[in-house]
Amino acid sequence: xxxxxxxxxxxxxxxxxxxxxxxxxxxxxxxxxxxxxxxxxxxxxxxxxxxxxxxxxxxxxxxxxxxxxxxxxxxxxxxxxxxxxxxxxxxxxxxxxxxxxxxxxxxxxxxxxxxxxxxxxxxxxxxxxxxxxxxxxxxxxxxxxxxxxxxxxxxxxxxxxxxxxxxxxxxxxxxxxxxxxxxxxxxxxxxxxxxxxxxxxxxxxxxxxxxxxxxxxxxxxxxxxxxxxxxxxxxxxxxxxxxxxxxxxxxxxxxxxxxxxxxxxxxxxxxxxxxxxxxxxxxxxxxxxxxxxxxxxxxxxxxxxxxxxxxxxxxxxxxxxxxxxxxxxxxxxxxxxxxxxxxxxxxxxxxxxxxxxxxxxxxxxxxxxxxxxxxxxxxxxxxxxxxxxxxxxxxxxxxxxxxxxxxxxxxxxxxxxxxxxxxxxxxxxxxxxxxxxxxxxxxxxxxxxxxxxxxxxxxxxxxxxxxxxxxxxxxxxxxxxxxxxxxx
Amino acid sequence: xxxxxxxxxxxxxxxxxxxxxxxxxxxxxxxxxxxxxxxxxxxxxxxxxxxxxxxxxxxxxxxxxxxxxxxxxxxxxxxxxxxxxxxxxxxxxxxxxxxxxxxxxxxxxxxxxxxxxxxxxxxxxxxxxxxxxxxxxxxxxxxxxxxxxxxxxxxxxxxxxxxxxxxxxxxxxxxxxxxxxxxxxxxxxxxxxxxxxxxxxxxxxxxxxxxxxxxxxxxxxxxxxxxxxxxxxxxxxxxxxxxxxxxxxxxxxxxxxxxxxxxxxxxxxxxxxxxxxxxxxxxxxxxxxxxxxxxxxxxxxxxxxxxxxxxxxxxxxxxxxxxxxxxxxxxxxxxxxxxxxxxxxxxxxxxxxxxxxxxxxxxxxxxxxxxxxxxxxxxxxxxxxxxxxxxxxxxxxxxxxxxxxxxxxxxxxxxxxxxxxxxxxxxxxxxxxxxxxxxxxxxxxxxxxxxxxxxxxxxxxxxxxxxxxxxxxxxxxxxxxxxxxxxx
Ligand SMILES: Cc1ncc(COP(=O)(O)O)c(C=O)c1O
Ligand SMILES: Cc1ncc(COP(=O)(O)O)c(C=O)c1O
Numbered sequence: 001x002x003x004x005x006x007x008x009x010x011x012x013x014x015x016x017x018x019x020x021x022x023x024x025x026x027x028x029x030x031x032x033x034x035x036x037x038x039x040x041x042x043x044x045x046x047x048x049x050x051x052x053x054x055x056x057x058x059x060x061x062x063x064x065x066x067x068x069x070x071x072x073x074x075x076x077x078x079x080x081x082x083x084x085x086x087x088x089x090x091x092x093x094x095x096x097x098x099x100x101x102x103x104x105x106x107x108x109x110x111x112x113x114x115x116x117x118x119x120x121x122x123x124x125x126x127x128x129x130x131x132x133x134x135x136x137x138x139x140x141x142x143x144x145x146x147x148x149x150x151x152x153x154x155x156x157x158x159x160x161x162x163x164x165x166x167x168x169x170x171x172x173x174x175x176x177x178x179x180x181x182x183x184x185x186x187x188x189x190x191x192x193x194x195x196x197x198x199x200x201x202x203x204x205x206x207x208x209x210x211x212x213x214x215x216x217x218x219x220x221x222x223x224x225x226x227x228x229x230x231x232x233x234x235x236x237x238x239x240x241x242x243x244x245x246x247x248x249x250x251x252x253x254x255x256x257x258x259x260x261x262x263x264x265x266x267x268x269x270x271x272x273x274x275x276x277x278x279x280x281x282x283x284x285x286x287x288x289x290x291x292x293x294x295x296x297x298x299x300x301x302x303x304x305x306x307x308x309x310x311x312x313x314x315x316x317x318x319x320x321x322x323x324x325x326x327x328x329x330x331x332x333x334x335x336x337x338x339x340x341x342x343x344x345x346x347x348x349x350x351x352x353x354x355x356x357x358x359x360x361x362x363x364x365x366x367x368x369x370x371x372x373x374x375x376x377x378x379x380x381x382x383x384x385x386x387x388x389x390x391x392x393x394x395x396x397x398x399x400x401x402x403x404x405x406x407x408x409x410x411x412x413x414x415x416x417x418x419x420x421x422x423x424x425x426x427x428x429x430x431x432x433x434x435x436x437x438x439x440x441x442x443x444x445x446x447x448x449x450x451x452x453x454x455x456x457x458x459x460x461x462x463x464x465x466x467x468x469x470x471x472x473x474x475x476x477x478x479x480x481x482x483x484x485x486x487x488x
Numbered sequence: 489x490x491x492x493x494x495x496x497x498x499x500x501x502x503x504x505x506x507x508x509x510x511x512x513x514x515x516x517x518x519x520x521x522x523x524x525x526x527x528x529x530x531x532x533x534x535x536x537x538x539x540x541x542x543x544x545x546x547x548x549x550x551x552x553x554x555x556x557x558x559x560x561x562x563x564x565x566x567x568x569x570x571x572x573x574x575x576x577x578x579x580x581x582x583x584x585x586x587x588x589x590x591x592x593x594x595x596x597x598x599x600x601x602x603x604x605x606x607x608x609x610x611x612x613x614x615x616x617x618x619x620x621x622x623x624x625x626x627x628x629x630x631x632x633x634x635x636x637x638x639x640x641x642x643x644x645x646x647x648x649x650x651x652x653x654x655x656x657x658x659x660x661x662x663x664x665x666x667x668x669x670x671x672x673x674x675x676x677x678x679x680x681x682x683x684x685x686x687x688x689x690x691x692x693x694x695x696x697x698x699x700x701x702x703x704x705x706x707x708x709x710x711x712x713x714x715x716x717x718x719x720x721x722x723x724x725x726x727x728x729x730x731x732x733x734x735x736x737x738x739x740x741x742x743x744x745x746x747x748x749x750x751x752x753x754x755x756x757x758x759x760x761x762x763x764x765x766x767x768x769x770x771x772x773x774x775x776x777x778x779x780x781x782x783x784x785x786x787x788x789x790x791x792x793x794x795x796x797x798x799x800x801x802x803x804x805x806x807x808x809x810x811x812x813x814x815x816x817x818x819x820x821x822x823x824x825x826x827x828x829x830x831x832x833x834x835x836x837x838x839x840x841x842x843x844x845x846x847x848x849x850x851x852x853x854x855x856x857x858x859x860x861x862x863x864x865x866x867x868x869x870x871x872x873x874x875x876x877x878x879x880x881x882x883x884x885x886x887x888x889x890x891x892x893x894x895x896x897x898x899x900x901x902x903x904x905x906x907x908x909x910x911x912x913x914x915x916x917x918x919x920x921x922x923x924x925x926x927x928x929x930x931x932x933x934x935x936x937x938x939x940x941x942x943x944x945x946x947x948x949x950x951x952x953x954x955x956x957x958x959x960x961x962x963x964x965x966x967x968x969x970x971x972x973x974x975x976x
């Protein structure tokens with residue numbers, strides 16, 4: 001049992017809890033406190049050290065988050081690392097401190113498994129959110145590379161905001177959606193995901209609250225949470241986010257921001273209606289809540305054009321607008337863009353420079369050629385038809401095999417069908433059983449932790465015949481589990 | 489004057505200082521405390537609230553770093569923001585909290601100016617650290633793109649560690665330096681800069697100490713500092729870091745890591761000798777200090793091959809090895825790599841996936857072709873000759889124009905000459921005067937904040953004729969300033 005004959009100096013300008021942290025680390029480093037030893041209880045420590053219990057709690061929290069101790073309260077805190085074992089082991093690393101362990105770890109594991117299994121041979125990927133290899137416009141790409149091959153005169157570091165030529169082209173292209181911005185208000189990023197990272201690194205104090213649809217793609221990534229933000233899910237109906245949910249969930253004491261995917265929402269496929277867009281914009285304006293509009297699926301409409309972006313109606317620079325070439329052409333470019341007020345874009349681009357000195361110039365040059373040559377528009381027209389075929393076929397297969405066991409939406413665009421099982425079975429079991437049959441699914445609890453009845457089916461990736469084989473097998477597995485678990 | 493009739497709850501599990509922070513933010517948000525108002529002095533606050541002064545200091549520090557108040561002590565703390573003005577303004581943003589304002593801001597400004605002025609017309613860039621446009625192997629690139637144009641079958645998201653084919657090629661290539669690793673121990677990144685960001689995000693607790701050469705490239709970027717690490721500069725001699733400096737500067741109570749550029753050091757051009765490499769490795773091993781070896785200039789030797797990397801002799805997985813294609817081929821690829829123990833690479837690649845889903849596949853595919861086709865080696869042979877010509881010419885120009893006013897090294901490779909002025913003039917003035925004459929220089933205090941007598945000349949970027957014009961003009965400006973400041 002550890003004995004402490006030391007007390008913090010109450011007259012020091014160093015806070016009491018910091019003094020305690022430093023003292024304990026010193027004792028651990030010098031070997032006086034040995035790995036494996038228990039610390040005295042919080043009450044005892046507060047007596048021994050002559051400080052409030054809250055000060056002890058704070059010191060232990062810091063030691064815990066820095067990986068020196070583990071356990072909680074009641075004499076259960078144990079020394080588990082010294083400085084070296086900490087630095088050399090990767091079991092307990094800084095960024096994890098930010099993540100609420102109990103919520104994130106299981107999902108992280110599923111996602112890591114998905115990321116890995118995707119590259120297994122012969123696996124049928126029913127949930128993958130990208131255009132499949134057959135949808136890649138190989139001929140056009142080949143023409144563009146050929147035409148472009150002797151035009152690359154040099155490949156230096158670029159301006160902070162990205163290739164000017166590409167930003168000019170995008171500034172022009174965005175006019176199609178009623179968005180009128182200069183190239184200086186556009187930042188090229190390495191995919192929309194990076195935009196989210198830059199926003200959380202450069203615009204948001206930790207502790208900010210992020211409102212988002214529930215479920216949401218955002219839940220499946222850890223960027224905001226890793227950097228200390230809190231997520232709050234908003235209820236949706238068929239027209240998108242229910243406006244009252246915003247006022248109900250806006251933080252009173254913290255900075256609040258709305259992240260939304262209004263067009264062909266991931267994972268539900270919902271399109272926010274025109275009216276709803278105005279309501280959301282107005283509500284956010286009156287509550288002074290900035291908006292991130294993630295619009296990466298916009299181009300992929302099938303039956304009719306979706307309503308214009310929120311950004312189109314944004315008079316006060318309240319909306320940061322995200323686009324990407326990942327879904328409509330190919331993720332391998334790793335190119336996306338952020339559009340917003342120039343001073344915000346300046347800030348984001350300064351951080352981007354400190355992060356990676358800009359995105360691939362090769363990708364940017366080739367993408368500029370894609371758009372300016374007209375090939376991109378031509379490709380989109382074909383892609384929409386192909387996706388529509390795939391969607392229709394998938395809906396047909398679902399009707400034939402899932403009518404009695406599931407409900408689903410009919411998406412008007414994008415990649416996703418949000419399948420709701422009628423009976424409660426363990427999604428985790430389903431996920432693992434499916435893998436045994438070489439079928440990879442995206443369980444719904446990736447997008448909504450409390451959700452155990454949904455899965456996201458993507459018709460963008462697999463061929464129609466694989467879709468048929470995969471979904472049929474999946475329906476058998478589900479029926480088996482329902483029987484086993486006797487859950488209907 | 490603000491009056492406070494509230495006291496923190498000493499029995500609460502929330503720490504006193506947090507309670508105070510929350511209270512003040514609440515009062516600011518509700519408008520009870522108005523922007524512009526002064527807070528009572530620290531002493532008064534500590535009386536009013538019934539807490540230690542250190543608790544007040546801590547609360548004010550947090551409020552300050554979150555941008556709610558400014559000023560220090562003695563009744564001088566003033567409310568400057570409410571939550572909304574904070575979120576909407578970009579003047580005071582989270583990441584800045586991490587940066588030691590007084591040290592970094594001026595340099596950041598210089599670097600921002602450099603970043604911007606580089607794209608001005610007709611400016612002569614004497615400090616730019618990249619191969620100039622004339623050194624870009626346009627013909628080879630064109631051949632590769634042509635040959636490759638119909639080989640791109642799809643461009644999906646890639647495996648977390650990057651294109652397997654490229655990692656295999658690199659694993660093979662690294663054998664040239666005695667580094668024997670499997671592709672699973674290599675992570676492809678978007679340039680070596682991103683590797684540093686990933687390392688600081690995923691391996692280091694805030695508060696870690698980073699040892700590095702003084703001066704160092706590392707000082708000119710803000711990644712480690714932004715994420716809460718402390719930098720400590722180590723003295724060098726002509727053989728590299730002086731080993732005793734490591735023990736002298738290693739943290740006793742904090743995690744310590746060594747960042748080094750042993751080969752063609754940026755900005756001094758120094759090459760660490762074979763013996764010194766062993767000494768540094770051994771010292772670090774005995775102090776259990778992991779090493780980041782930044783080896784991006786290795787290929788650019790001129791007179792003789794440099795000693796093998798530290799990594800070559802690293803038996804215990806103590807070294808993370810960084811490479812990049814930026815300096816030896818072109819920065820526009822935005823491709824670099826990290827080599828290290830597999831579990832560390834796993835960790836880094838998991839964070840990379842959460843950051844940007846991997847680097848440009850186009851860049852990776854084309855680079856793989858560059859290396860496997862043999863074009864890369866062929867290019868390097870030419871590049872070395874061209875760089876040597878440029879170096880020799882630059883040394884000649886220096887001899888003709890700077891002999892009486894400066895000293896410099898003769899670099900054996902890389903891009904840089906570290907010019908030391910014999911007289912003390914204001915580098916800031918020199919920087920601004922040079923800009924007037926359309927000459928852009930990299931002042932030495934970017935790499936060593938206390939250094940006011942050096943500049944980094946890079947012979948990689950400008951043509952010989954521009955170098956002659958630029959350096960001549962620069963020598964006149966320096967002579968003028970010496971006269972004006974009467975500083976010799
Ligand atoms: C809504 C949404 N936003 C952003 C992304 C990330 O796309 P990118 O490849 O542009 O980073 C995705 C991809 O899964 C997505 O579904
Ligand atoms: C020592 C050193 N490391 C890393 C980098 C960054 O290179 P990259 O373009 O690979 O990010 C540079 C470039 O300035 C450098 O000088």
